[in-house]
Amino acid sequence: DIQMTQSPSSLSASVGDRVTITCRATQGISNYLAWFQQKPGKAPKSLIFAASSLQSGVPSKFSGSGSGTDFTLTISNLQPEDFATYYCQQYNTYPYTFGQGTKLEIK
Amino acid sequence: EAQLVESGGGLVQPGGSLRLSCSTSGFTFYSYAIHWVRQAPGKGLEYLSAISGNGGSTYYADSLKGRCTISRDNSKNTLYLQMSSLRAEDTAVYYCVKGRGISFYYSGMDVWGQGTTVTVSS
Numbered sequence: 035d036i037q038m039t040q041s042p043s044s045l046s047a048s049v050g051d052r053v054t055i056t057c058r059a060t061q062g063i064s065n066y067l068a069w070f071q072q073k074p075g076k077a078p079k080s081l082i083f084a085a086s087s088l089q090s091g092v093p094s095k096f097s098g099s100g101s102g103t104d105f106t107l108t109i110s111n112l113q114p115e116d117f118a119t120y121y122c123q124q125y126n127t128y129p130y131t132f133g134q135g136t137k138l139e140i141k
Numbered sequence: 142e143a144q145l146v147e148s149g150g151g152l153v154q155p156g157g158s159l160r161l162s163c164s165t166s167g168f169t170f171y172s173y174a175i176h177w178v179r180q181a182p183g184k185g186l187e188y189l190s191a192i193s194g195n196g197g198s199t200y201y202a203d204s205l206k207g208r209c210t211i212s213r214d215n216s217k218n219t220l221y222l223q224m225s226s227l228r229a230e231d232t233a234v235y236y237c238v239k240g241r242g243i244s245f246y247y248s249g250m251d252v253w254g255q256g257t258t259v260t261v262s263s
Contacts, residue, residue: 068249070186077236077253078186089251121186125249129202130188 036060036124040133046141052110055136057122059103066126069098069107072135073118081120082107114140143168143252145175145237150257157227161257163220163237170218171195174240176250177211177222179233187233190222194243227261234258 037060047053057067065085070078080089082098085105095110109116117140122133149161163175177189190211191200199211210223220237234256242248 066247066249072186077255079253080251083241083249083251123186123188123249125247128200132186132188135185 035129036063036127036131038122038124038131038133040120040122040136042136043134044137044139046139047112048141049112049114051112052108053112053138055107055109055120055122055138057100057105057107057133059105059124061127062102063124063126065101066124067098067100067105068123068125069096070121070123071116071118072121078121109138112138143239145239145252145254147235147237147254147257150235150259152260152262153227154263155228155261157261158223158225159227159259161222161224161235161237161259163222163254165218165220165237165239168239170213171215172243174243174245174248175213175220176238176240176245178236178238178253180236180256181230181233184233189235191240191245192220193245194240198245200245224259227259229261232259232261 039058041056067085069082072078081096086098097108119135119137121135144166146164174193176191192211196213208226213220236256237254238250239252
């Protein structure tokens with residue numbers, strides 16, 4: 035199975051900051067990489083697909099990049115509603131696998 | 142707007158069975174694969190199963206293989222996950238998720254349901 039490792043596992047930041055979360059795959063997955071946001075008690079929400087394509091309705095403050103094994107999610111101008119847990123997922127090879135999550139907290 | 146609503150969760154004894162349903166609206170159901178993902182309490186996301194838009198192809202994670210059957214009724218815009226021989230480690234919130242294409246290969250997923258909670262305990 036392809037393992038997805040996110041770093042950091044947790045992150046503290048302030049309103050207005052820009053943050054980057056990294057996701058690394060144990061083997062190449064081309065650009066078959068998605069990012070999801072999950073708030074406590076809620077279902078995940080799609081942010082990015084195909085490594086860098088923004089899901090409809092998601093603000094452009096979210097951006098993704100990468101290909102192969104290394105990917106990043108960048109969130110600019112953090113607002114209170116952005117503090118959540120973020121997951122990457124590869125959909126290149128079954129079983130599809132998720133990263134362990136990155137919890138973004140307010141500093 | 143695509144919407145998915147899960148139901149059928151609840152408390153079940155170890156070794157018991159349960160059928161989860163995922164009722165959908167707002168999109169052409171038969172044109173999209175549907176996936177199941179679960180989340181154990183306080184844990185991350187685990188990919189479970191998928192079915193193609195026409196129901197002809199299915200996938201099961203090893204953790205479910207032999208214990209679950211995914212199916213869909215395209216006349217009712219509804220997806221099902223029949224689970225049996227349930228264990229304590231199956232306790233989780235179960236989400237159905239709309240795929241981005243008719244096949245579940247290389248197409249990812251976009252819209253999530255709100256989830257239904259399954260608790261396996263005596």
